Amino acid sequence: MTSAHQPGHHSEVHLRVNGKPVTLDVDHRRVLLDLLREDLDLTGSKKGCDHGQCGACTVLVDGRRLNSCLLLAVTLDGSEVTTVEGLGGDGEEPHPLQRAFLDRDAFQCGYCTPGQLCSAVGMLAEAAAGHPSHVTDPAAPSGSPVALDRAEIRERLSGNLCRCGAYPRIVEAVEDVIE
Amino acid sequence: MNGFAYLRPTGVQEAVDAYAAHPGAAYLAGGTNLVDLMKLGVARPTALIDVGRLPLDTIEERPDGSVRVGATVRNSDLAADPRVRDRWPALSQALLAGASGQLRNAATTGGNLLQRTRCPYFQDLGKPCNKRAPGSGCGAREGVHRDHAVLGHSEQCVATHPSDMAVALAALDAQVELYGPEGARKLPVTDFHRLPGEHPERDTWMRPGELITGVLLPATTAGVPSAYRKARDRASYAFALASVAVVLRVADGVVDQVAVAFGGLAHRPWRARHTELALLGAPAGPAAFEGAVALELAHAEPLRDNAFKVPLARNLALDVLGRLAPAPAGV
Numbered sequence: 001m002t003s004a005h006q007p008g009h010h011s012e013v014h015l016r017v018n019g020k021p022v023t024l025d026v027d028h029r030r031v032l033l034d035l036l037r038e039d040l041d042l043t044g045s046k047k048g049c050d051h052g053q054c055g056a057c058t059v060l061v062d063g064r065r066l067n068s069c070l071l072l073a074v075t076l077d078g079s080e081v082t083t084v085e086g087l088g089g090d091g092e093e094p095h096p097l098q099r100a101f102l103d104r105d106a107f108q109c110g111y112c113t114p115g116q117l118c119s120a121v122g123m124l125a126e127a128a129a130g131h132p133s134h135v136t137d138p139a140a141p142s143g144s145p146v147a148l149d150r151a152e153i154r155e156r157l158s159g160n161l162c163r164c165g166a167y168p169r170i171v172e173a174v175e176d177v178i179e
Numbered sequence: 180m181n182g183f184a185y186l187r188p189t190g191v192q193e194a195v196d197a198y199a200a201h202p203g204a205a206y207l208a209g210g211t212n213l214v215d216l217m218k219l220g221v222a223r224p225t226a227l228i229d230v231g232r233l234p235l236d237t238i239e240e241r242p243d244g245s246v247r248v249g250a251t252v253r254n255s256d257l258a259a260d261p262r263v264r265d266r267w268p269a270l271s272q273a274l275l276a277g278a279s280g281q282l283r284n285a286a287t288t289g290g291n292l293l294q295r296t297r298c299p300y301f302q303d304l305g306k307p308c309n310k311r312a313p314g315s316g317c318g319a320r321e322g323v324h325r326d327h328a329v330l331g332h333s334e335q336c337v338a339t340h341p342s343d344m345a346v347a348l349a350a351l352d353a354q355v356e357l358y359g360p361e362g363a364r365k366l367p368v369t370d371f372h373r374l375p376g377e378h379p380e381r382d383t384w385m386r387p388g389e390l391i392t393g394v395l396l397p398a399t400t401a402g403v404p405s406a407y408r409k410a411r412d413r414a415s416y417a418f419a420l421a422s423v424a425v426v427l428r429v430a431d432g433v434v435d436q437v438a439v440a441f442g443g444l445a446h447r448p449w450r451a452r453h454t455e456l457a458l459l460g461a462p463a464g465p466a467a468f469e470g471a472v473a474l475e476l477a478h479a480e481p482l483r484d485n486a487f488k489v490p491l492a493r494n495l496a497l498d499v500l501g502r503l504a505p506a507p508a509g510v
Contacts (some may be wrong), residue, residue: 009182028185028227031214050283051215064284070214071285074185075207075229111214121278131259134275134415138268138406158415159279 018086032068033057042113044084055160058115065122082112100173108164184226201226209285212294244398250289269405272348277407296338309335310379315482329479331445336379346442350424351400359389372447419443421492425501429463451475463504
């Protein structure tokens with residue numbers, strides 16, 4: 001991608017990123033991941049595959065987890081974006097899930113961790129809202145919060161790859177937050 | 180990636196008009212496939228018409244017992260909808276068997292139907308592919324084709340359609356609602372995707388400029404037992420090697436209503452009409468199921484490296500038919 005804007009090929013976009021209003025003139029080709037990392041210097045979100053296959057770029061957009069590498073920034077005008085830098089809110093304290101990852105040593109190289117964290121936060125909200133997964137009993141009542149056992153956690157986080165293989169500790173960290 | 184214009188219409192007519200006014204335009208919704216294809220250079224639209232925020236994001240019950248799903252309803256929301264889970268469970272199960280939580284939160288009902296094949300030759304500009312570059316040849320037919328079609332393929336193309344959702348919709352007799360320059364019309368999901376034939380570059384029977392506005396789930400399959408099962412190379416987050424959606428109602432031990440659709444085997448969801456004809460009115464049991472499924476798969480023409488798909492599809496179908504059939508009285 002070039003940074004030079006061609007006429008008609010860029011637009012002004014208004015976002016709230018980690019609670020702060022942001023206005024940018026973006027090339028239509030700009031994906032949210034590159035906007036975060038290169039325009040806003042929020043380098044927590046990682047570029048793994050850049051094709052929506054690894055989950056390292058996962059962020060929350062209006063509370064829902066999405067792959068930021070596949071989101072054209074221009075389509076997000078008016079959206080609220082939360083990255084790993086914003087999970088803990090305004091305070092100094094990390095998000096409880098970040099604390100659990102530290103306590104469980106739920107990483108080796110750490111590259112997938114920001115995506116794992118954002119994905120897990122989004123996933124917990126989905127389960128609480130009653131969203132089923134591939135491993136949820138089809139006979140379970142619709143709309144009720146889904147209890148998350150290990151099979152549920154693993155299935156629901158399958159969109160986040162960890163090539164170090166830290167999965168067992170990641171699952172334990174998520175379990176800690178549920179309990 | 181080349182630069183492109185971006186338009187965000189607020190209504191369906193405005194979107195269709197914008198498409199007509201911008202040669203080389205593409206509709207964009209969730210973008211989970213289109214943006215990726217643009218990065219790969221496979222798709223090169225000169226303008227994107229963003230239909231992702233059109234007011235088509237609702238699921239509405241109709242007095243006749245059908246349900247209309249708006250085209251921009253996200254896959255995760257459709258899978259979680261209590262009416263869908265209770266009355267058309269195969270659809271919810273198929274959606275949840277596809278992609279990841281992140282992708283299902285972005286992908287839309289209309290976009291899921293229009294996703295392109297994941298054939299590696301299609302996605303690689305350095306390789307021949309009649310679907311991407313008509314006349315360039317098919318690299319997969321004699322190349323890497325373990326994941327490819329065993330039914331309905333042509334000399335020109337052996338690609339499969341990647342959607343799980345579409346397979347369930349095909350079995351459930353759903354219809355696709357379209358709007359375009361010539362007005363509104365409907366197509367059954369079973370007649371929506373094409374076989375490759377001489378023109379693999381055309382995935383569907385949509386006309387230029389048409390937009391999917393919704394999908395209709397019919398009353399005829401509402402509440403009828405249905406299920407979806409998928410086989411893949413890993414336990415989650417992978418495309419189907421083979422999959423099956425089954426709708427089955429048994430009355431007094433006899434098959435009263437049945438639909439079987441296979442995924443991962445062809446260029447479109449494959450309704451097993453031979454199986455269905457053989458089963459209708461037959462006693463619901465393993466012998467009838469085995470014979471009827473074999474009738475359909477006898478038409479398979481596997482490639483060098485994907486003959487395994489035939490027994491795989493057979494086993495999936497027999498498993499789901501068996502699970503949906505009530506146990507015989509006294510057992």
